[in-house]
Amino acid sequence: MIQLKSIKKSYPSKNGAVEALSGIDLSIRQGEIFGIIGYSGAGKSTLIRLINRLEQPTSGRLIVDGKEISSLSKKELREARKDIGMIFQHFNLLWSRTVKGNISFPLEVAGVKKAERKKRVQELIKLVGLEGRENAYPSQLSGGQKQRVGIARALANNPKVLLCDEATSALDPKTTNSILDLLLNINKKLGLTIVMITHEMHVVKKICHKVAVLDTGKIVEEGNVLDVFQNPKMAITKEFVKQITHQEEADEAVDLMKQTHPSGTIIKLLFKGDSAKRPIINELFQRQRVEINILEGNISQTQNGAFGTLTLLIDGNIREIKSAIDYIEQQGVGVEVIQDAAQLIS
Numbered sequence: 001m002i003q004l005k006s007i008k009k010s011y012p013s014k015n016g017a018v019e020a021l022s023g024i025d026l027s028i029r030q031g032e033i034f035g036i037i038g039y040s041g042a043g044k045s046t047l048i049r050l051i052n053r054l055e056q057p058t059s060g061r062l063i064v065d066g067k068e069i070s071s072l073s074k075k076e077l078r079e080a081r082k083d084i085g086m087i088f089q090h091f092n093l094l095w096s097r098t099v100k101g102n103i104s105f106p107l108e109v110a111g112v113k114k115a116e117r118k119k120r121v122q123e124l125i126k127l128v129g130l131e132g133r134e135n136a137y138p139s140q141l142s143g144g145q146k147q148r149v150g151i152a153r154a155l156a157n158n159p160k161v162l163l164c165d166e167a168t169s170a171l172d173p174k175t176t177n178s179i180l181d182l183l184l185n186i187n188k189k190l191g192l193t194i195v196m197i198t199h200e201m202h203v204v205k206k207i208c209h210k211v212a213v214l215d216t217g218k219i220v221e222e223g224n225v226l227d228v229f230q231n232p233k234m235a236i237t238k239e240f241v242k243q244i245t246h247q248e249e250a251d252e253a254v255d256l257m258k259q260t261h262p263s264g265t266i267i268k269l270l271f272k273g274d275s276a277k278r279p280i281i282n283e284l285f286q287r288q289r290v291e292i293n294i295l296e297g298n299i300s301q302t303q304n305g306a307f308g309t310l311t312l313l314i315d316g317n318i319r320e321i322k323s324a325i326d327y328i329e330q331q332g333v334g335v336e337v338i339q340d341a342a343q344l345i346s
């Protein structure tokens with residue numbers, strides 16, 4: 001649906017050109033929810049504005065829905081833009097118009113007749129769950145409701161792609177979740193391709209199928225969300241993954257155990273996909289003659305399946321511990337040895 005090939009974008013500045021994007025290759029498939037994550041200044045807004053054709057690339061090729069941007073006439077470009085809706089961090093609503101008026105606006109611009117407009121606005125209000133608030137003004141709405149108006153407005157002309165620029169960054173965690181659920185629902189119902197620009201890994205974890213990590217104008221890592229969460233390669237990706245998996249209390253529990261049980265073996269189990277559903281501790285208790293203490297555990301759900309970790313302190317004789325670890329690995333669960341008191345690796 002969207003392809004970027006060797007895209008570069010520079011902005012002129014007093015101290016020479018600023019290279020915001022330096023050679024981006026990206027392919028986003030139809031119906032996918034694709035997350036692009038990066039810190040401030042990484043080039044996320046530039047990238048999304050290129051897809052929306054609000055910016056022109058300095059070089060490279062951009063293809064959306066089979067059409068190459070550089071070969072389009074102005075009229076064709078105007079038409080092609082209708083296939084792309086966009087929502088923003090600060091909603092960008094018209095404050096003097098009601099909910100209905102805001103959603104109707106792009107339909108008016110597109111020359112849709114009044115009766116048809118009215119029908120479409122009602123459909124959209126239902127789709128985003130704003131029934132009863134049709135005549136409210138933006139100032140009378142909560143942040144989540146404002147973003148629902150933004151989503152309805154973006155979908156008014158039946159776009160094929162929805163671009164979300166930090167769409168939940170101004171919302172509290174509960175409202176963020178409800179907006180993400182709505183986007184997921186719309187993706188499933190309408191088969192809409194969604195591109196999410198964000199600095200929050202929670203957003204990626206909850207609804208994206210794929211993720212690309214953007215760092216100073218380059219994509220440094222890309223893949224299926226579950227794979228990237230399980231096996232982040234670059235330091236920056238590991239930092240983002242830690243936003244989800246890191247628990248300070250867990251580190252403290254492990255440190256305490258290291259001090260109080262220097263002779264115990266501490267291992268971290270890494271679950272992925274179906275292995276996350278296995279009653280592995282129960283199986284260990286039944287099959288192996290080792291003592292087990294659970295130090296921490298967490299499980300995360302992504303659109304590609306679940307993944308999780310479980311940190312255990314195991315005591316017993318070396319042979320039994322080795323056998324327990326072999327058993328865990330045979331079940332398709334990864335094992336990382338944190339404290340090797342039994343000298344398993346020697």
Ligand SMILES: Nc1ncnc2c1ncn2[C@@H]1O[C@H](COP(=O)(O)OP(=O)(O)OP(=O)(O)O)[C@@H](O)[C@H]1O
Binds near residue numbers: 011020039045
């Ligand atoms: N119109 C512009 N003129 C000059 N430099 C720009 C312009 N827009 C962006 N830049 C520069 O390009 C780089 C990437 O900016 P961009 O806004 O795309 O990053 P970002 O990841 O979206 O960050 P943020 O979340 O802070 O907006 C930055 O160094 C920025 O200063």
